[in-house]
Amino acid sequence: MEPYFATLKKQTDFYIAKAFYECLEQNIPLNITTLCAQAGIGRRTFYRHFSSVDEVFQCCIASLFSEYRHTIRPLKNYNIEQIAKEFFGFWETKKRELRLLGRYDEAKLSALLFEDGVSLIKERSDDRFHLFSVYSAGGFLGLLNWWIAEDFHMPVQELIVQFVQETENIFSKDIS
Known part of the structure; x- marks a missing residue:
């Protein structure tokens, strides 16, 4: 059982974050x-x-990433469609929070999403694909920032399908 003061701290942090979003x-x-x-x-x-x-x-953003961290499964292989569905599916449920956080400071939101996101994706990645994971994290987070800036106009399913198709087209061609 959690000590009383730790529980009280969590409750107070929750009410402060709730008030932040309400304001x-x-x-x-x-x-x-x-x-x-x-x-x-x-x-x-x-x-x-x-x-x-x-x-x-910053705490609100960290809380979102903590929640995201608890929703993802370990990767057995690098499946771009699975990753895109998990990633954008989660963030679609957080559109309200992302809009509000962007209202507070769009540039800081973008920077913190990138910083926290890269570290999370590096944690999740296999050591064999460390650099590729960091590279792809930049792409996913850049696309998330674009989606936020576009106020989520593209439906998430369309975003995922188009992203996967374009990625497969790029990587299936001999780029010379």
């Missing part, structure tokens, strides 16, 4: 005062958990 959704100016009011906590409680609003933003 973004309602276009409430984000600062520590409004965040504390929205979360129903005092400033001292906030500072026990975070040092800034930016840190809450």
Whole structure:
């Protein structure tokens, strides 16, 4: 059983993150005062958990990647279609959060998605394909950033099918 204070910390972090998303959704100016009011906590409680609003933003992204990490299976082989379905299928369920995080800071969202995503994909990859995994992580994350910037206009299934077809076309041709 988790110690009481660890459980309390998780609950407080959850309410602060929830308040962060609510402020973004309602276009409430984000600062520590409004965040504390929205979360129903005092400033001292906030500072026990975070040092800034930016840190809450980073925590929200880390939380998304933690959730993603728990949904993926170990790769037995490199199957681009399986990876694309898992990757984009997960992020499709997080469109609301991604839109709101982009509203806070689109450039930081892009940078943190890339940073966290590459480290996650390197963890998941087989040592035999380390460089290719990093290379493909850049492609997947770049495509995710494009999809976010396009406000998810392309349906996820269409995105996956088109991506897989284009990838297979590129890798099946002799590029000289």
